Amino acid sequence: MNNFTNETIDISSLPKFEEVKLHALHSKYFKIILINIFIVFGILFLGFFTLSCLDEEVFSNRVWMILGISLTLFFSFVIVFNHLSFKKRGYAFREHDVIYKSGLINEKTVVIPNNRVQHVALHQGFFSRMFGLAAIELFTAGGGSSDLEIPGLLLEEAQKIKNSISLKINDIVNELENVEQENRIEEEGNAIVEEDNEN
Numbered sequence: 001m002n003n004f005t006n007e008t009i010d011i012s013s014l015p016k017f018e019e020v021k022l023h024a025l026h027s028k029y030f031k032i033i034l035i036n037i038f039i040v041f042g043i044l045f046l047g048f049f050t051l052s053c054l055d056e057e058v059f060s061n062r063v064w065m066i067l068g069i070s071l072t073l074f075f076s077f078v079i080v081f082n083h084l085s086f087k088k089r090g091y092a093f094r095e096h097d098v099i100y101k102s103g104l105i106n107e108k109t110v111v112i113p114n115n116r117v118q119h120v121a122l123h124q125g126f127f128s129r130m131f132g133l134a135a136i137e138l139f140t141a142g143g144g145s146s147d148l149e150i151p152g153l154l155l156e157e158a159q160k161i162k163n164s165i166s167l168k169i170n171d172i173v174n175e176l177e178n179v180e181q182e183n184r185i186e187e188e189g190n191a192i193v194e195e196d197n198e199n
Helices: 028-054 061-088 126-131 155-198
Strands: 090-093 097-102 108-113 117-123 133-140 148-154
Touching: 028 061, 028 126, 028 133, 028 148, 061 097, 090 155, 097 148, 117 155, 126 133, 133 155, 148 155
Parallel strands: none
Antiparallel strands: 090 097, 097 108, 117 133, 133 148
16 A cells, blocks of 8 residues: 655745746737627617617706716726736646636636646637637536636637647546556456465
């Protein structure tokens, strides 16, 4: 039987993911973000406009002016915030893991080891198809939804990444199957030796 050890790790000797140079998302992805913002604000404006057409007394000229200034300021803030947030996003596919960093106010970095990935999917939304972009989704054990989604990749690049990760998953599965088979053969061999010793 193996002796169990649980030694303390020197934290300063651990690899630092912060030092990894991350790739930026494709610049076309920001256009998709802008389109989504315009759609949301367009629906909001249409809602206010429809409400004012149904009942003209709801919005006076003064209310329209305040609403227009407020929506314009908020719209500008949303665009600037999303632009700065877009600039902070980055990803890296390394030999043993995948890194994705996002967030402007609350910065978040996700690192998923390749040996934890059970499934990889390539996803293209309507606007992503228009711009030739795709997203990679990584699924790990115990989750029904993706654990990590990296949007804003060129379709060709996303397909290469998906194929590469799929090959790594297959290699890991094959390695595990080989280890299980070796353990089974060893157990069967030990059982035969024990039988021979008993006889």
